[in-house]
Amino acid sequence: MALPTGPHRRYDPLTDQWVLVSAGRTKRPWLGSKERRASVDERPAFDPGCYLCPGNTRVSGAVNPDYESTYVFTNDFAALRPDAGDERYEMGLLRAEAQAGTCRVICFSPRHDLTLTRMEPAGVREVIDVWAEQTLDLGADWRWVQIFENRGAAMGASNPHPHGQIWSGAALPERGAREDAAQRRHLARTGRRLLVDVVEQEAGGARVVDEDEEWLALVPFWAVWPFETMLIPKRSAARLPDLDDVQRDSLQRSLQRLQRRYDALFEQPMPFSMGWHQAPFDDSSSEPWQLHAHFMPPLLEATKRKFMVGYELLSEPQRDISAEEAAERLRAAAGAETEASATA
Numbered sequence: 001m002a003l004p005t006g007p008h009r010r011y012d013p014l015t016d017q018w019v020l021v022s023a024g025r026t027k028r029p030w031l032g033s034k035e036r037r038a039s040v041d042e043r044p045a046f047d048p049g050c051y052l053c054p055g056n057t058r059v060s061g062a063v064n065p066d067y068e069s070t071y072v073f074t075n076d077f078a079a080l081r082p083d084a085g086d087e088r089y090e091m092g093l094l095r096a097e098a099q100a101g102t103c104r105v106i107c108f109s110p111r112h113d114l115t116l117t118r119m120e121p122a123g124v125r126e127v128i129d130v131w132a133e134q135t136l137d138l139g140a141d142w143r144w145v146q147i148f149e150n151r152g153a154a155m156g157a158s159n160p161h162p163h164g165q166i167w168s169g170a171a172l173p174e175r176g177a178r179e180d181a182a183q184r185r186h187l188a189r190t191g192r193r194l195l196v197d198v199v200e201q202e203a204g205g206a207r208v209v210d211e212d213e214e215w216l217a218l219v220p221f222w223a224v225w226p227f228e229t230m231l232i233p234k235r236s237a238a239r240l241p242d243l244d245d246v247q248r249d250s251l252q253r254s255l256q257r258l259q260r261r262y263d264a265l266f267e268q269p270m271p272f273s274m275g276w277h278q279a280p281f282d283d284s285s286s287e288p289w290q291l292h293a294h295f296m297p298p299l300l301e302a303t304k305r306k307f308m309v310g311y312e313l314l315s316e317p318q319r320d321i322s323a324e325e326a327a328e329r330l331r332a333a334a335g336a337e338t339e340a341s342a343t344a
Contacts, residue, residue: 013194081101082141112161128251135240151273206324258295
C-alpha cells in the first residue's frame, strides 16, 4: 500500500493527534520575512560578560564557581518555585491551581565557545550522566522532570554559552499527559511498548536518519516541524537513569552525529529545541514508557522559518515537506557533517 501522493493527514499515535502534510508547498513564491543566516561567531573560550562562564557574577548576585566540567544550579528566574503552595480557584467554568516545582540550569561546559556538537566525547558523556543524576534527584520530589535545550537565537536562547534547562513540576503537563495516556493504551492493547514497536517497524526504513546497535534517530511519520527528529533507544528504558554504560556511550555518539547532520544540512549551526520525555514519577507503572528525545528545528531553508500560524493555530499542524524527504536530506548531509561541525 502506497502513501497518498497529494495532501493528506498523518496520525500521531504518541499524542493521539493528526498533522496535515502538503508536500511541495516549499516551491511557492516567498516574499515574507527571512531569518538571518546563522553565522559562526568567533566566541572566546571565556567571556567576562557572560553570566554562565566560570567565576562570573550572575544577575542575581550569585557568583559561579570556577567549574571545570558540567555545572548545575537553580535558575535565578525560575518559572516554577517549590513554595508555590496548593491554592485553587474555581468560578463557574474557570479554574486555576497553583503549580509547585523547581527549575535548574545545566552548563554543559566551562568553555563559552562550544556546543554539544563540538565538545569532546568525554564531555558529552558527562552531560548524559548529569541528565540521569538530575532526573533521579528531581524525581524524588516532582512528578514530571523535563530536560531540554533551546539552541540558537532563533529559538530564544538567552545566552550563547552551551547550556540546557530542567523544569520539574508536581503536575503532568499537556504533552506529557498525552504521551502517557497513548503509551498506556498501547501496552494495554498489545502488551508491548509503543515506541519499541515504532523502532522495530521503522528500523532500516525511509524515515531513518541515523542508526546503530543501541539507538535509532528518525523523522517521525507524523512529524510536524520540517526536519523534526526523534532519538529512541532500541532496548527498553523508561527513564535516563535506566540506561546502562553501553547505551550511554552509544548515546553520546548518536547525539553528536545527529547534531552534525543538522549543522551540515544548511551549512550553518541549526537552531532547535530538544528535550527528553521519560516516565513520570508517580504511583503508576513506568512499564508502558520508552525514553525518547525530540528535536524540533524551525527552519525550512537556511533563511526561511516554518511559522505555525493561521490554519496551524486554528485547525491542526501542517508541514510543507514529507517526513521521507526530510530524512533523505538529513542522511545526505552526512558527507558534510565533519566539516560543518568544525564550525558549529
